[in-house]
Amino acid sequence: MVRRWVKAGDRGSAGKAVTSESSESISSRRSRVNVVWHKWSDLRLLDHEPLWRAHAQPEPVLHVHLVELPLLSGASRVARIARCSPRRAQFWRQAVEDLAGRLAERNQHLVVKAVQDPAEYFSELCERLAVAKVFAHREFCDEELQTEAAVRAALARHGAELETCWGALTVHHIDDLGFDASDRKQMPLYKGEFQKAAKWRPIREVLPIPPLRPPPAVAAELGASLEETFGAEVPEEERQTFRWQGGESAALDYLRNYMESGQLPRYRGATESFAHGDDNPVNGGTRLSPWLAFGCLSARVVVKEAREWERRHGKSSSTAKGVGKTGSTGARLHTELLFRDFLRFSALAWGTSLFKIGGPFDVKGLTWRRDKELFEKWRQGQTGFPFVDAGMRELAATGYISHLHRQCCASFLIRDLQLDWRMGAEHFEACLLDHTPDANWGNWAYRCLQRPCLVQTRAQYPVNEHVTTVEVVAWPVVHDAQLEHTLRWLPELAGLPKDLAREPWRTEARPDKRIKIKPYKDSPLWFCAANRTNWDYEYFWLPGHAWTLKLGESEHHVGGFRLGVDYPRPLVPPLNVEIDLDALPLKRFVWGDTTPELRPHIWGGSAPRAAEAPQEKGYGKSRGKGKGSPHGEGQQLGLRGLAAVLGNAVESREKQPADRGDPITSISVIGGDGGSAPSKVKLYINRDDLDFTTVGDVESTQDVDLVEDFHGAIQFPLRAAKFLSVTSVCLYFPQSFGGERTRIHWIGLWGVGTDHKRQAVMTVYEARR
Numbered sequence: 067m068v069r070r071w072v073k074a075g076d077r078g079s080a081g082k083a084v085t086s087e088s089s090e091s092i093s094s095r096r097s098r099v100n101v102v103w104h105k106w107s108d109l110r111l112l113d114h115e116p117l118w119r120a121h122a123q124p125e126p127v128l129h130v131h132l133v134e135l136p137l138l139s140g141a142s143r144v145a146r147i148a149r150c151s152p153r154r155a156q157f158w159r160q161a162v163e164d165l166a167g168r169l170a171e172r173n174q175h176l177v178v179k180a181v182q183d184p185a186e187y188f189s190e191l192c193e194r195l196a197v198a199k200v201f202a203h204r205e206f207c208d209e210e211l212q213t214e215a216a217v218r219a220a221l222a223r224h225g226a227e228l229e230t231c232w233g234a235l236t237v238h239h240i241d242d243l244g245f246d247a248s249d250r251k252q253m254p255l256y257k258g259e260f261q262k263a264a265k266w267r268p269i270r271e272v273l274p275i276p277p278l279r280p281p282p283a284v285a286a287e288l289g290a291s292l293e294e295t296f297g298a299e300v301p302e303e304e305r306q307t308f309r310w311q312g313g314e315s316a317a318l319d320y321l322r323n324y325m326e327s328g329q330l331p332r333y334r335g336a337t338e339s340f341a342h343g344d345d346n347p348v349n350g351g352t353r354l355s356p357w358l359a360f361g362c363l364s365a366r367v368v369v370k371e372a373r374e375w376e377r378r379h380g381k382s383s384s385t386a387k388g389v390g391k392t393g394s395t396g397a398r399l400h401t402e403l404l405f406r407d408f409l410r411f412s413a414l415a416w417g418t419s420l421f422k423i424g425g426p427f428d429v430k431g432l433t434w435r436r437d438k439e440l441f442e443k444w445r446q447g448q449t450g451f452p453f454v455d456a457g458m459r460e461l462a463a464t465g466y467i468s469h470l471h472r473q474c475c476a477s478f479l480i481r482d483l484q485l486d487w488r489m490g491a492e493h494f495e496a497c498l499l500d501h502t503p504d505a506n507w508g509n510w511a512y513r514c515l516q517r518p519c520l521v522q523t524r525a526q527y528p529v530n531e532h533v534t535t536v537e538v539v540a541w542p543v544v545h546d547a548q549l550e551h552t553l554r555w556l557p558e559l560a561g562l563p564k565d566l567a568r569e570p571w572r573t574e575a576r577p578d579k580r581i582k583i584k585p586y587k588d589s590p591l592w593f594c595a596a597n598r599t600n601w602d603y604e605y606f607w608l609p610g611h612a613w614t615l616k617l618g619e620s621e622h623h624v625g626g627f628r629l630g631v632d633y634p635r636p637l638v639p640p641l642n643v644e645i646d647l648d649a650l651p652l653k654r655f656v657w658g659d660t661t662p663e664l665r666p667h668i669w670g671g672s673a674p675r676a677a678e679a680p681q682e683k684g685y686g687k688s689r690g691k692g693k694g695s696p697h698g699e700g701q702q703l704g705l706r707g708l709a710a711v712l713g714n715a716v717e718s719r720e721k722q723p724a725d726r727g728d729p730i731t732s733i734s735v736i737g738g739d740g741g742s743a744p745s746k747v748k749l750y751i752n753r754d755d756l757d758f759t760t761v762g763d764v765e766s767t768q769d770v771d772l773v774e775d776f777h778g779a780i781q782f783p784l785r786a787a788k789f790l791s792v793t794s795v796c797l798y799f800p801q802s803f804g805g806e807r808t809r810i811h812w813i814g815l816w817g818v819g820t821d822h823k824r825q826a827v828m829t830v831y832e833a834r835r
């Protein structure tokens with residue numbers, strides 16, 4: 067790599083270069099200079115409004131990038147860990163090198179300087195040069211806003227001015243939203259509401275790179291060595307399936323290639339994907355996030371490129387890739403980027419509350435610990451839960467993990483380890499190549515900590531007894547179906563039969579009690595899981611029970627594997643979650659290699675049904691006692707039968723527009739095979755999927771109280787919708803009821819004036835009062 071800035075040693079003392087006056091600099095004082103201040107979050111030339119504005123002035127322009135040492139080599143506030151990992155520092159450095167190169171190609175120059183305090187730097191610069199204005203992007207998070215205010219004040223003391231603008235910090239410009247995003251009262255609380263308000267707002271034009279004015283003559287003297295600043299290169303990680311190169315050049319190349327190679331039609335989105343390896347069937351993110359975070363690309367450019375591609379090649383419906391999302395894949399990408407917009411604007415509105423223990427919604431009543439040892443085990447991927455450990459090790463080694471992994475690891479820290487969530491956010495901040503304070507802290511606070519709707523849910527379904535996050539066990543079943551990802555990062559488990567590698571605690575534990583695991587109640591993630599849209603009928607393969615375990619009581623000894631020596635014992639009590647392999651929404655998966663008798667909590671597949679499995683110590687005890695085994699005595703809603711019915715629906719599960727373009731005007735839930743009626747049916751519709759142009763306002767949930775037998779159709783009238791996704795149906799039965807309960811046969815979507823009906827997929831959670 068060619069270095070295009072002056073090394074400290076080349077000109078004596080780098081530190082003094084700015085403060086000591088040379089005769090040349092004295093002469094340069096006479097002419098005024100404008101400065102473009104590139105932060106670490108806007109290392110690009112294209113679509114850069116401050117740059118555009120500076121070069122529209124007659125004065126020479128100095129481009130400056132300040133490497134703020136508190137951000138690069140400082141310690142974090144709560145956990146007191148390093149704020150930036152060597153890998154993230156390397157990406158940063160690559161982005162700076164690339165920017166310097168791109169400026170040099172245009173006869174400009176990038177001054178790079180490591181500083182403790184930008185305000186001090188600008189004061190010193192003003193002593194040396196006649197700075198007129200410093201142009202920069204506006205800030206939106208607390209710490210950066212403080213820096214911005216200090217720089218503004220320092221410049222003012224020298225008669226100079228800081229001119230900030232929003233530019234392309236978001237897809238939709240802050241002034242185009244139609245409300246004041248920085249006002250907490252006006253900024254929508256929820257992403258869905260924000261999306262509804264923002265999606266149809268205009269998107270400003272991408273600013274091309276203007277002809278650049280020359281730098282002032284002294285520019286080449288100001289700067290320092292990047293080697294000194296960023297440290298040595300980090301070796302490549304062999305297990306990494308995708309590598310990022312920092313910088314605008316690499317970002318633009320990648321984006322162009324992404325479009326030209328036709329990947330957009332297969333786009334699925336961070337919140338739907340599990341992006342590990344190219345062969346993964348649900349690997350559908352763009353992987354643009356590190357470039358977007360360091361501002362090597364603007365989000366506006368991404369949306370424009372996607373729209374342009376679709377204009378030339380036609381749109382591809384995102385409905386073809388799993389249920390739950392409508393519109394084109396380009397529109398879907400826009401929607402994902404709206405999450406980024408949402409958190410960026412929210413950071414402005416939330417202010418310092420985003421960094422406080424209660425988060426922006428002032429969550430109370432949770433236990434927080436600052437146990438260093440637990441935290442270290444989590445950071446190093448030594449929790450004893452393979453899915454979490456694989457994610458944490460991948461994060462530390464590569465600086466990236468999929469969205470689902472982020473959610474799972476974060477929720478494990480909050481809910482299971484009960485550690486101060488900010489310690490986790492700080493670790494993510496240090497490691498993630500795509501870290502930005504708004505997105506990282508925002509996701510932790512909004513998705514993983516709690517948002518207001520979850521507060522209400524919690525109040526409705528209080529957590530009586532803590533149950534280890536079910537997702538930690540359940541998600542890898544569908545998202546790492548072959549266990550490839552887990553074993554790549556946890557090679558010490560590779561010698562175990564696959565099912566024991568999934569549940570290593572079983573090598574020395576035996577089942578104790580069979581407990582119910584309920585959505586809402588035992589695992590809030592289950593309720594807000596981002597992958598709900600992947601698996602519209604997602605959890606019917608979890609029959610709703612799990613087994614607690616007695617550790618230390620040896621069950622299955624395998625080879626020389628020693629739990630606690632070769633791989634850690636679980637930090638919190640694990641569960642053997644009951645899983646119905648026959649109901650899994652996957653064509654290819656590997657559950658395990660041990661004989662079915664050794665894993666009776668796993669139903670179907672090659673294993674006999676749990677009810678048919680030999681009664682083992684522990685497992686058989688409560689079965690058949692009305693505890694609600696779906697394979698048992700028919701005491702409970704026939705979830706298994708339902709799953710079978712839904713199994714047909716799987717074949718035709720894409721959401722479909724109504725035939726002949728007719729909008730859907732009602733949804734019918736059809737049930738009845740002689741069973742009893744539920745007292746109430748609740749239908750959940752995915753609002754995100756509604757086409758707002760045709761739908762107008764639709765409630766996301768609707769209740770219908772039933773008085774008659776559940777033999778016919780219950781109709782949920784709707785305003786016309788082109789696409790629709792039913793995410794779940796809940797049946798409520800009177801508590802006193804004891805007989806055979808009815809089954810839902812299918813859900814019909816009815817079009818205007820036609821008797822058109824379609825099976826839609828759904829999740830039926832569980833009969834509840």
Ligand SMILES: Cc1cc2nc3c(=O)[nH]c(=O)nc-3n(C[C@H](O)[C@H](O)[C@H](O)COP(=O)(O)OP(=O)(O)OC[C@H]3O[C@@H](n4cnc5c(N)ncnc54)[C@H](O)[C@@H]3O)c2cc1C
Binds near residue numbers: 350359406503510
């Ligand atoms: C605990 C936690 C921390 C996270 N921290 C960050 C972070 O620091 N920076 C970051 O960019 N994303 C963060 N995310 C969101 C998300 O995981 C990543 O944006 C995504 O994995 C990036 O992959 P991609 O570029 O392939 O996404 P794509 O699916 O291609 O999405 C396109 C872009 O949309 C934006 N985006 C999508 N979802 C989100 C989201 N939930 N929040 C913010 N932006 C989003 C990103 O810029 C992303 O590159 C976090 C999620 C969680 C659960």
